Amino acid sequence: MALEFQLDHQDHKKVEDFIARSAAGVSAISLHPKVAAAQHGVAETARDAGLEVLYDPRTERLEHEGFTLQGIPGYTGTPYNLDALAANVDQRQQLIDAVLGATPDVVTIVTPPHFLARDARTSHLDLALAEATRLSTDKRVRPVLMMKARFPVADAAELAREYAAAGFDEIELRFTPLGGEDDGIPKIRAAFTIADLFRSAGLKVVLGRSGNVGQTAYALGHVDGYSMGIGQMEHVNHSADITRQKQPPKLDEEGNKVKSGGAWQGVYIPNLATTLSMKRARTLLGHTDVRTKLLCRIDHCANSLLGPVTDYRSHYLHSRAAEAERLAATPPAWRGKIETDRLQRALELRELVNTKYRAAGEPELKVRTLQSLVDGIEEERAAVA
Ligand SMILES: [Zn+2]
Structure with a gap:
């Protein structure tokens, strides 16, 4: 499993x-x-x-x-x-x-x-x-x-x-x-x-x-x-x-269902440990200051800087699966360290995006859950040591 x-x-x-x-x-x-x-x-x-x-x-x-x-x-x-x-x-x-x-x-x-x-x-x-x-x-x-x-x-x-x-x-x-x-x-x-x-x-x-x-x-x-x-x-x-x-479906004047804005296209950014809207992901990946920090090099993404947004589903599958595979391949005693490092990196990068690369009107990337997870891991590791 x-x-x-x-x-x-x-x-x-x-x-x-x-x-x-x-x-x-x-x-x-x-x-x-x-x-x-x-x-x-x-x-x-x-x-x-x-x-x-x-x-x-x-x-x-x-x-x-x-x-x-x-x-x-x-x-x-x-x-x-x-x-x-x-x-x-x-x-x-x-x-x-x-x-x-x-x-x-x-x-x-x-x-x-x-x-x-x-x-x-x-x-x-x-x-x-x-x-x-x-x-x-x-x-x-x-x-x-x-x-x-x-x-x-x-x-x-x-x-x-x-x-x-x-x-x-x-x-x-x-x-x-x-x-x-x-x-x-x-x-x-x-x-x-x-x-x-x-x-x-x-x-x-x-x-x-x-x-x-x-x-x-x-x-x-x-x-x-x-x-x-x-x-x-x-x-x-x-x-x-x-x-x-x-919520009742929205109807137009004729009583037909109005198509909403289309399906949610969630773009996972592994180094931020978060899934962003297509628009926001595209903007970040297009910025030369930060795009190298946000790259994915797996499968089709290896050949395209915009891989995560051009095929967000395949990118989601390979990046999430790669993270799971990495943990599964690591001896259990070391997995906590790998996870802390991943979350810590994401926290730092979220702070950077929040302070420097957030467009007006865009919400801050929240950090509370990530910080709770990092603190929780530290707590557990201290208890074992
Ligand atoms: Zn990818």
Whole structure:
């Protein structure tokens, strides 16, 4: 296990080409809830290359109303009432059957339906859904447990024991909100502590949608793997997702849907350890003062200074995979040092960009999460020494 990529609508061709060449550092891909059928090619390529293939049903969104839920397995047009679902085994099985029906055959690890775990009832509902899913399929099952970032540690310890007792040996944890640019040390420490509890209960742990936080957690041995989208999904923010799905689509005077400004094109800049908008990345890479500090020399980027922006998806894949591969190839005791150096370099470069190369109106590159990660690593290394 190492890095897992979660595919969006339009990622499959680039991901397929990337995996067909080399997938070093990457251990799995996850198919999109609504367009998995169109992603069959990349799924087969990944499976043939020895990667795991997952399918993310995104059922946690079904607890609320929304304009973008059509196509999510189990969607009935009415929000799920979790109290009712916790009390009704038939309704739970219907949801599981819908998710299994939508899960493509090529998938190697099944993801059960899941909802935000906010208390004892909802977390036990998630466990019940996972257990019943396992009884309904012959494949490996990896539950997703999305928890509030401040989930009580004692309750998490109990939950970890229950998942282990139920026979699960792997789980994906998602903490919400976590992984943005404004996380303090206590929040990160709490997430790592909960990941440790699941690991010591005997489960392999993947930190879902977790960008830099996931990479650091992996470097420090708190998790076995971490996942992200391609230029996006580097953090979890459940309430923001729900707010977004409740926004009515914009209509023009004739009542037709207005196309928004196009898909987000996230350009990862490895030396800044951040993903920028296309416009901002293009400006920075075009500035002769700093472009040499921001270069990527992998694959197509080796031949083009603007490689990260001309093909941002392939660049994202090869640069993130290279970072994962480097960590995986390093003995565990030295990974913390590699990660500190990477984050420290990014902090310095962010300060430089903020003070000298920030256009009027552009936000500062925030440093709080990165600084918390660096301080956290130092804390852990001091404790071991
Ligand atoms: Zn590149």
